[in-house]
Amino acid sequence: MSNENLPHPRGGGGSSSLSVNDTIERRSSPVVAPRVWAMPDTPRARALGKELRVAREQSGLTLRQLGDLIGCSEAKVSRMETARRRLAPNSVRAFLDAVDVRGANRDRLLRLAYDIDEPVWWESGIGLPTQLTELIDAENRAVSITEVSEVLIPGLLQIPDYARALFAATDVAVEQLDRLIAVRLSRQRILNRADPVRYLVLLDEAALCRAVGGPAVMAAQLRAVLHACEASNVTVQVVPFSAGAHTGMDGPFLLLEFLRSRPVVHLEQRRCGAFLDDPEDVTPFQHARSRLCRTALSPNCSMELVAAYARRYECWEGTAHGDGTLAEIELQR
Structure with a gap:
């Protein structure tokens, strides 16, 4: 698609097929931010992040090397390990594959990822x-x-x-x-x-x-x-x-x-x-x-x-x- 008909980002230069009313309407419409899954701030989430970090360290991989293996940035891997990003089961599975975690420990960590949003009795709104x-x-x-x-x-x-x-x-x-x-x-x-x-x-x-x-x-x-x-x-x-x-x-x-x-x-x-x-x-x-x-x-x-x-x-x-x-x-x- 050509850029010729788009308004200049700084408001000057170039032609535009948009009317003044179109421009006002676009500017007044709510901006929908990209959806970022936040990590639940729970002890279980932080515990899972710590276990992933330990598994990576034991594998000898750096944050950047692991990111390259699972197709994400070094910063994203860091956010996963510090519980600042939601750990979806698919992400955890890819992480565990990359660091070669197998058997019962793999099953345990995946189960924790699947259950991470499930409330437990000490997080059930009883005001502790x-x-x-x-x-x-x-x-x-x-x-x-x-x-x-x-x-x-x-x-x-x-x-x-x-x-x-x-x-x-x-x-x-x-x-x-x-x-x-x-x-x-x-x-x-x-x-x-x-x-x-x-x-x-x-x-x-x-x-x-x-x-x-x-x-x-x-x-x-x-x-x-x-x-x-x-x-x-x-x-x-x-x-x-x-x-x-x-x-x-x-x-x-x-x-x-x-x-x-x-x-x-x-x-x-x-x-x-x-x-x-x-x-x-x-x-x-x-x-x-x-x-x-x-x-x-x-x-x-x-x-x-x-x-x-x-x-x-x-x-x-x-x-x-x-x-x-x-x-x-x-x-x-």
């Missing part, structure tokens, strides 16, 4: 903070979780009455209690699903002493811990008072490990949380886990100590706080 939804998503993708706790029974093992007492003590509004407890209980599904996560808890004995909710609630909570540990994927090891100072006293943390992605550490404070994924940041926590496993009682001895505390709370329901020495004496008997 972004940091919590990211933690829940990481817990659901993890194959192994290690939790170090100094003074509390971890949330993945808490019973409703224990959780309620904790929330009440931290000034959570009464009208929010039931919702928060339901979320906490829903998170525990990862322990008994078809492919349950491996869950290791390294627990300071102080957590057994603090009678959250009173002796009756604490007794029920410890019985629940014992019951959870009957499953082969759940292990609790207690660091006894007799161990003295230990590396777990630096603070609680959550170490999450995945099938393909790098492990991450989650640190939580009163009103904020943070993920660490740089290997230099994560390695010290992995070393801390190893040291604590050596310092703590064996799983069997830990269960005996937990049972001793449970019996103590059942016998002394009128006692508002515990004395670790009494439980240790009972255990020795």
Whole structure:
């Protein structure tokens, strides 16, 4: 088509077959921008992007080389890996072909791409903070979780009455209690699903002493811990008072490990949380886990100590706080 009858882009020179009214109409018509698929801003989308980046790095391809193989720009590949562009299943399939990902891992990543727009319970409009939804998503993708706790029974093992007492003590509004407890209980599904996560808890004995909710609630909570540990994927090891100072006293943390992605550490404070994924940041926590496993009682001895505390709370329901020495004496008997 000839350019002779088109208006000059700067408004001068050249002839035009368009009338003044035609020109005004064209200028007043809404401009339809090209459709750009934005990546859903969800933890699952970012997780898929990270896994694609890892697969590319393991293949030895640069962004430009991969772009040449799948017919797109280096910038587009970068946006795919950083979850700034929608990952359509066909794009993911081409990406995986180029980096030679096969078998079960390929099927898993393609399934994630197909399901990326499907809502999950923690993204279903129940008003959870972004940091919590990211933690829940990481817990659901993890194959192994290690939790170090100094003074509390971890949330993945808490019973409703224990959780309620904790929330009440931290000034959570009464009208929010039931919702928060339901979320906490829903998170525990990862322990008994078809492919349950491996869950290791390294627990300071102080957590057994603090009678959250009173002796009756604490007794029920410890019985629940014992019951959870009957499953082969759940292990609790207690660091006894007799161990003295230990590396777990630096603070609680959550170490999450995945099938393909790098492990991450989650640190939580009163009103904020943070993920660490740089290997230099994560390695010290992995070393801390190893040291604590050596310092703590064996799983069997830990269960005996937990049972001793449970019996103590059942016998002394009128006692508002515990004395670790009494439980240790009972255990020795």
